[in-house]
Amino acid sequence: GAVVSQHPSRVICKSGTSVKIECRSLDFQATTMFWYRQFPKKSLMLMATSNEGSKATYEQGVEKDKFLINHASLTLSTLTVTSAHPEDSSFYICSAREVERYTSKRWGTDTQYFGPGTRLTVL
Amino acid sequence: AQKITQTQPGMFVQEKEAVTLDCTYDTSDPSYGLFWYKQPSSGEMIFLIYQGSYDQQNATEGRYSLNFQKARKSANLVISASQLGDSAMYFCAMREDQDSSYKLIFGSGTRLLVRP
Numbered sequence: 001g002a003v004v005s006q007h008p009s010r011v012i013c014k015s016g017t018s019v020k021i022e023c024r025s026l027d028f029q030a031t032t033m034f035w036y037r038q039f040p041k042k043s044l045m046l047m048a049t050s051n052e053g054s055k056a057t058y059e060q061g062v063e064k065d066k067f068l069i070n071h072a073s074l075t076l077s078t079l080t081v082t083s084a085h086p087e088d089s090s091f092y093i094c095s096a097r098e099v100e101r102y103t104s105k106r107w108g109t110d111t112q113y114f115g116p117g118t119r120l121t122v123l
Numbered sequence: 124a125q126k127i128t129q130t131q132p133g134m135f136v137q138e139k140e141a142v143t144l145d146c147t148y149d150t151s152d153p154s155y156g157l158f159w160y161k162q163p164s165s166g167e168m169i170f171l172i173y174q175g176s177y178d179q180q181n182a183t184e185g186r187y188s189l190n191f192q193k194a195r196k197s198a199n200l201v202i203s204a205s206q207l208g209d210s211a212m213y214f215c216a217m218r219e220d221q222d223s224s225y226k227l228i229f230g231s232g233t234r235l236l237v238r239p
Contacts, residue, residue, distance in 0.1 A: 002170075032225055043214060043229045044168075057224065091166060097225055110156060110218065112227055114168035 003027050004096045006115030013084055014123055021079045021118045023094030029074035030096035034112065035067070038091045050077040084122045093117040126150065127217050129230035136205045137238050143190070144200040144233045146215030154220035157198040158227065159189065162212040171213075174198055202235075210237045 003026040013019050023033055031052045036044040048069050049057045056069035066088075068080040077096075081088055095112040128147045136142035148157065159171040174182045174189045182189040190199040202209055212234050216227040 034226060038166075043231050046226055049224050049226060093166070093168060095168070095227075110225065111158070111170060111173055112225075113170055114160070117166040117168075119166070 002098050002111070002113045004094065004113045004115040006094055006118055008118060009116060010119045010121075012121045012123065015085055016083055019081045019084055019120060021081075021092055021094075021120075023077045023079070023096065023115050025075045025096040025098075025113075028096070028098050030077075030098065031074060032097040033071060033077040034095045034097070035069060035077075035079050036093045036095070038093060038117075040091075044093065047079075081120065084120070086122045089120055089122045091117050091119050125230075126228045127215055127230035129215055129233050131233045132231070133234045133236070135236050135238060136202075136209075138207060139204055141201060141203045142205055142235065144202070144213050144215075144235065146198045146200065146230060148196050148198060148215075148217050150196075150217065150219055152219040152221045156218040156220070157189070157191070158216040158218070159187070159198075159200045160214045160216065161209075162214065162232075164211070168214070172200065205237045207237050207239060210235060 005024045007022045033050040035047045037047050038044050046059050047062045050069045050071040052071045052074050058064045071077040095114045097112050099110050126149050155176045157174045161169040161171055172182050172184045172187045172189050174191045181191050186203045188201045212232045214232045215230040218227050
């Protein structure tokens, strides 16, 4: 369980074009999804929190008009990089929050499961 | 101040031996969760183990265990019987439950290399 898919896995585009990346929770409903950006040999940088049915919450310094996020259903969030430029080239990775109920072993956990990532190259 | 600190940028371990990856955290929130993720060269982030601040016992998942020392604010990951496939980046992360955004704060990561 707790599988998150991300599409495409790799995209190369020309400068000035827009690119859409999809993030899907395959076997659970995710009211909250997250979008991260990762530079080579660095940690993950949270870009925004995507809540189903409401506007995304962007982290400081992230341009909301450049990185459009839509969370139209409980299993799908999309990130659109608008008018992409070479400096937008990066590894983008999404996660979906799964809230588990209490089981006999332990209290319910609240875990983020990650998609496989999308490598964006802007020429 | 860093909320999550991983002081080991790189670690080596011999195959079949155990290894401990360090993680310390800083929070004033009494309720929080601690996570470890593995990121192989392919880039995917694989969830390994979770520890809640109120959990009485240290979390274990197969060869992974979390050495949770609440007073010291440390949550070290122990990998037993290392395998070549364990070579990867490992990230420690924390979720503070007073933060209603549920976002994770990541450490800088530790690169583990398992030697044959």
